[in-house]
Amino acid sequence: MDVLIRLKNGDLINLEMQQEYDEEAESKSLMYLTGTFYKSLKKGESYDNVHKVIGITFVKNLKIHK
Numbered sequence: 815m816d817v818l819i820r821l822k823n824g825d826l827i828n829l830e831m832q833q834e835y836d837e838e839a840e841s842k843s844l845m846y847l848t849g850t851f852y853k854s855l856k857k858g859e860s861y862d863n864v865h866k867v868i869g870i871t872f873v874k875n876l877k878i879h880k
Contacts, residue, residue, distance in 0.1 A: 818850065824865040826850055835873040843869055 817829040828850050832839060847869045855864060 826854060826865060826867045828867060828869045830869065830871040832871060832873045834875045835871075839871070839873075843871055 816831050819827040819829070821827065828846060830843065830846060847867055850867050851864060854867070855861070
């Protein structure tokens with residue numbers, strides 16, 4: 815993760831910077847967001863307390879793939 819912003823309401827914004835958007839980019843982004851959700855809860859805390867996580871990825875060299 816490059817930058818994590820916590821808003822006043824507890825929601826999180828995950829800013830990622832990538833050199834290229836390749837065939838693994840979507841999986842990597844999903845893993846980063848999943849980790850952010852996981853780390854935002856304290857042990858024993860209800861999943862109802864999870865705040866919104868917003869992922870934004872900036873890409874230097876965009877390559878569209880199938």
